[in-house]
Amino acid sequence: SYELTQPLSVSVALGQTARITCGGNNIRSKNVHWYQQKPGQAPVLVMYRDSNRPSGIPERFSGSNSGNTATLTISRAQGGDEADYYCQVWDTSTAVFGGGTKLTVL
Amino acid sequence: EVQVLESGGGLVQPGGSLRLSCVASGFTVRSSAMNWVRQAPGKGLEWVSSISNSDGSTYYADSVKGRFTISRDNFKNTVYLQMNSLRAEDTAVYYCTERGAGYTFDYWGQGTLVTVSS
Numbered sequence: 001s002y003e004l005t006q007p008l009s010v011s012v013a014l015g016q017t018a019r020i021t022c023g024g025n026n027i028r029s030k031n032v033h034w035y036q037q038k039p040g041q042a043p044v045l046v047m048y049r050d051s052n053r054p055s056g057i058p059e060r061f062s063g064s065n066s067g068n069t070a071t072l073t074i075s076r077a078q079g080g081d082e083a084d085y086y087c088q089v090w091d092t093s094t095a096v097f098g099g100g101t102k103l104t105v106l
Numbered sequence: 107e108v109q110v111l112e113s114g115g116g117l118v119q120p121g122g123s124l125r126l127s128c129v130a131s132g133f134t135v136r137s138s139a140m141n142w143v144r145q146a147p148g149k150g151l152e153w154v155s156s157i158s159n160s161d162g163s164t165y166y167a168d169s170v171k172g173r174f175t176i177s178r179d180n181f182k183n184t185v186y187l188q189m190n191s192l193r194a195e196d197t198a199v200y201y202c203t204e205r206g207a208g209y210t211f212d213y214w215g216q217g218t219l220v221t222v223s224s
Binding site: 001033035042043044045048049088093096097098 | 141150152156214216
């Protein structure tokens, strides 16, 4: 079965750039989606098909996918960006989530 | 407005059964691929099951295959998750979510907590 690997945590200084990675075998061949989850809330889609932002998601959020790594980049990080972030792909007819990354804004 | 509302969670003993419900509004479940995703306390997201909008095919994670059954009632616009032979490791918040045309989980409910414990 397909596996996605994310770092457990990422820290970023306020106003700086955070990069959250998602590793998978030849992940560039898949469409990667990203979800943000704040404590006590349901996940929210923040990036779809590698690098597309849903309406309402700030331009500070961007995404890329190359080789064996997809990356969610958050520029000018704000306190409100503190959350858990999950990458997700489809492997045949099953959805696969990464283990999640806790983003801390210092 | 698109919404999904889960219910049916609770405390159940190991080996017991529970049926979760997910009522949709703002769209029809028969035209959407509906999914269940769970999250154990303090853990990450785990996809559980889906039911296809095209032909009603069902799919399951290996961890629940043979124990859980997903179904839908088009008249009630509701999706169900029948959970049998429950184990402690099934303890989680269960989310109902609609998979959009872009194969993303676009709409999520607030979840229903299932606790399996004696």
